[in-house]
Amino acid sequence: MVSRPDTKTVLASLRTGIERRNPAQPEFHQAVHEVLETLAPVLAARPEYAEPGLLERLCEPERQIIFRVPWQDDRGRVHVNRGFRVEFNSALGPYKGGLRFHPSVDLGIVKSLTGKGRQWGGSAIRPEATGYGNVLFAAAMLRERGEDLAGRTAVVSGSGNVAIHTIEKLTALGANPLTCSDSSGYVIDEKGVDLELLKQVKEVERTRISVYAERRGASARFVPGGRVREVPAGVALPSATQNELDEDDAAALIRNGVKAVSEGANMPATPRAVELFREAGVAFGPGKAANAGGVAVSALEMAQNAARTVWAPQRVEDELARVMNDVHTTCRETAERYGAPGDHVTGADIAGFERVAGAMLA
Numbered sequence: 001m002v003s004r005p006d007t008k009t010v011l012a013s014l015r016t017g018i019e020r021r022n023p024a025q026p027e028f029h030q031a032v033h034e035v036l037e038t039l040a041p042v043l044a045a046r047p048e049y050a051e052p053g054l055l056e057r058l059c060e061p062e063r064q065i066i067f068r069v070p071w072q073d074d075r076g077r078v079h080v081n082r083g084f085r086v087e088f089n090s091a092l093g094p095y096k097g098g099l100r101f102h103p104s105v106d107l108g109i110v111k112s113l114t115g116k117g118r119q120w121g122g123s124a125i126r127p128e129a130t131g132y133g134n135v136l137f138a139a140a141m142l143r144e145r146g147e148d149l150a151g152r153t154a155v156v157s158g159s160g161n162v163a164i165h166t167i168e169k170l171t172a173l174g175a176n177p178l179t180c181s182d183s184s185g186y187v188i189d190e191k192g193v194d195l196e197l198l199k200q201v202k203e204v205e206r207t208r209i210s211v212y213a214e215r216r217g218a219s220a221r222f223v224p225g226g227r228v229r230e231v232p233a234g235v236a237l238p239s240a241t242q243n244e245l246d247e248d249d250a251a252a253l254i255r256n257g258v259k260a261v262s263e264g265a266n267m268p269a270t271p272r273a274v275e276l277f278r279e280a281g282v283a284f285g286p287g288k289a290a291n292a293g294g295v296a297v298s299a300l301e302m303a304q305n306a307a308r309t310v311w312a313p314q315r316v317e318d319e320l321a322r323v324m325n326d327v328h329t330t331c332r333e334t335a336e337r338y339g340a341p342g343d344h345v346t347g348a349d350i351a352g353f354e355r356v357a358g359a360m361l362a
């Protein structure tokens with residue numbers, strides 16, 4: 001009789017194979033590793049998932065396209081960059097995507113982003129929804145523990161699309177966002193970030209975040225090269241870029257009593273930082289669930305287009321709130337079902353996996 005290798009051995013050999021086949025793609029390795037780690041209980045409970053090469057297929061994109069992006073700078077010089085499109089898995093229907101323009105972009109980063117099933121939303125990205133949705137997810141995690149977002153201080157990193165709308169929603173729900181940042185450092189504003197001034201500096205004038213502090217007056221100061229972890233707060237919403245929050249940041253946030261951390265950016269917390277939050281019992285919202293608001297509103301937009309109707313903004317916001325609550329409930333219930341109550345990382349990974357794996361097997 002041939003004995004089956006145990007789940008741990010299957011996952012370890014899969015991981016080694018993926019690293020060998022995809023060299024020099026650390027973000028992709030990180031994304032795969034994070035998910036595989038949480039799948040052990042579902043593979044042990046449902047051996048059929050391990051049989052038909054399902055995991056191997058899930059970890060290999062259906063198609064990858066690398067293409068030329070010529071562009072002209074302000075002096076009229078032409079540059080040639082590379083673009084990447086990764087179509088990972090269409091088992092649940094059409095691919096969903098976004099656009100990222102950044103010097104760090106390569107194939108490994110693109111492979112680590114973008115895949116969300118229909119239960120998380122749908123196709124492209126709408127501006128306010130990712131930040132709004134992340135705040136709603138953080139609020140749901142706090143509610144689950146009998147706590148409230150209103151009245152809490154928050155640290156937000158970044159000052160782009162996600163950060164700005166995160167700050168807007170925090171303020172609307174009665175929390176106090178104290179910080180925003182860019183790659184030059186961060187601003188702390190004791191009175192709470194002034195959204196209009198931030199938009200003027202970043203969206204209109206497109207200048208450095210230090211200009212915000214120069215104009216804001218006594219309540220704000222700019223900390224060059226600093227990291228928002230230095231600021232004590234009840235909630236942290238990293239909303240800038242991948243791997244911006246490392247284990248030292250996590251330790252400082254935990255020491256300062258953070259209650260909830262929710263990822264607005266994709267993979268902003270390093271694996272070790274996530275581990276520390278989970279060990280410390282901090283409510284942690286993984287980006288694959290917490291920042292799904294953008295794709296959710298895109299799906300709502302498609303529904304309106306198909307019905308040739310336009311919903312009032314409030315209706316879209318109400319729908320977004322419903323979707324984010326559903327995403328949170330799915331994470332919570334799945335985590336409970338697999339013996340990890342309160343662990344939204346496990347809940348999000350297993351719920352997403354079950355959905356895609358089920359469709360592929362069918």
Ligand SMILES: NC(=O)c1ccc[n+]([C@@H]2O[C@H](COP(=O)([O-])OP(=O)(O)OC[C@H]3O[C@@H](n4cnc5c(N)ncnc54)[C@H](O)[C@@H]3O)[C@@H](O)[C@H]2O)c1
Nearest residue numbers: 125130158159160161162181182183240241264265266294
């Ligand atoms: N826009 C969306 O709807 C959406 C949806 C899901 C996930 N995301 C993810 O959220 C993140 C932010 O997206 P965005 O649309 O706001 O991008 P953006 O380009 O509008 O903003 C990024 C911000 O991060 C800042 N930043 C970059 N590197 C930094 C660093 N090292 N330290 C501090 N600040 C830094 C930039 O100055 C900028 O303000 C990305 O990881 C993106 O993939 C965005």
